[in-house]
Amino acid sequence: MALVEIQNVSKTFKTMMAGARGEVHALSGVSFSLERGEIVAITGASGCGKTTMLRIIMGLEQASGGSVVVNGRKVSACGYDRGMVFQHSELLPWRNAVQNVAFGLELKGMDKPTRVAEAQRYLDLVGLGHAAERLPHQLSGGMKQRVGIARALAIGPDVLLMDEPFGALDAQTREGLQNELLAIQAKTQQTIILVTHDLDEAVLLADRVVVMSRGRVAEMLDVRLPRPRPSLAALRGDPEFGDKRLRLWKLLKTEMDADARKAA
Numbered sequence: 001m002a003l004v005e006i007q008n009v010s011k012t013f014k015t016m017m018a019g020a021r022g023e024v025h026a027l028s029g030v031s032f033s034l035e036r037g038e039i040v041a042i043t044g045a046s047g048c049g050k051t052t053m054l055r056i057i058m059g060l061e062q063a064s065g066g067s068v069v070v071n072g073r074k075v076s077a078c079g080y081d082r083g084m085v086f087q088h089s090e091l092l093p094w095r096n097a098v099q100n101v102a103f104g105l106e107l108k109g110m111d112k113p114t115r116v117a118e119a120q121r122y123l124d125l126v127g128l129g130h131a132a133e134r135l136p137h138q139l140s141g142g143m144k145q146r147v148g149i150a151r152a153l154a155i156g157p158d159v160l161l162m163d164e165p166f167g168a169l170d171a172q173t174r175e176g177l178q179n180e181l182l183a184i185q186a187k188t189q190q191t192i193i194l195v196t197h198d199l200d201e202a203v204l205l206a207d208r209v210v211v212m213s214r215g216r217v218a219e220m221l222d223v224r225l226p227r228p229r230p231s232l233a234a235l236r237g238d239p240e241f242g243d244k245r246l247r248l249w250k251l252l253k254t255e256m257d258a259d260a261r262k263a264a
């Protein structure tokens with residue numbers, strides 16, 4: 001059995017607009033799965049349901065139908081088997097880096113010396129061992145995201161969920177963090193589901209790309225690039241990279257053109 005099984009998930013939001021009740025069908029019939037150690041990227045046009053899907057996997061949102069099973073357990077709420085990294089790291093401003101990383105371990109009931117040592121180990125893993133004592137306002141955007149990644153990894157999740165984790169960073173910092181994520185994953189074999197608008201990022205990081213369109217899976221592309229993978233700059237000349245990047249771009253362009261025709 002796969003580590004993560006997403007089966008026929010649907011989600012309808014009830015809305016109230018100008019006093020009138022309505023419904024938004026955000027997801028319908030979404031199914032895909034992940035083996036342990038895989039990285040799957042979810043991409044698609046704005047509003048196609050990527051974040052809703054990730055929030056349902058995390059247990060932050062209830063599906064209207066279907067199921068998510070992680071390591072044999074059906075998801076009904078948040079749990080330590082899943083960790084999440086958001087676009088903005090959402091660190092606690094009054095806690096320094098190591099205390100932020102230790103937070104989840106504290107909630108898990110780990111004693112102080114052990115959790116501080118564990119948190120320090122994960123800060124070292126993301127290359128921030130030297131900044132353990134710094135408060136969030138003393139960290140750059142990229143450093144804050146690394147603390148967020150360390151915090152999510154420290155709880156030892158079966159699957160790490162990442163919602164546009166590098167989307168708010170400048171291009172150079174983003175590329176650095178993509179490479180670091182590849183290195184961390186090569187070391188830990190962490191299973192990851194990543195939502196991204198960035199097609200380069202999707203092909204660079206993922207074993208499979210799930211392309212969503214209007215709440216459904218439009219296509220799944222296998223990325224047959226061997227691991228460990230080199231940096232984005234080195235991959236750009238690779239025919240497999242170019243082929244998958246182009247196919248993704250065409251799929252998304254077709255969707256966007258169809259949306260534009262509908263709106264006209």
Ligand SMILES: Nc1ncnc2c1ncn2[C@@H]1O[C@H](COP(=O)(O)OP(=O)(O)OP(=O)(O)O)[C@@H](O)[C@H]1O
Pocket residue numbers: 013014015024025026044045046047048049050051052053
């Ligand atoms: N709480 C909510 N109430 C009502 N509608 C919602 C809610 N959350 C999301 N939606 C709607 O569900 C659909 C999917 O939203 P979602 O945020 O999952 O899309 P997305 O693909 O992540 O978009 P983006 O790329 O812009 O972040 C959209 O039509 C959105 O307006």
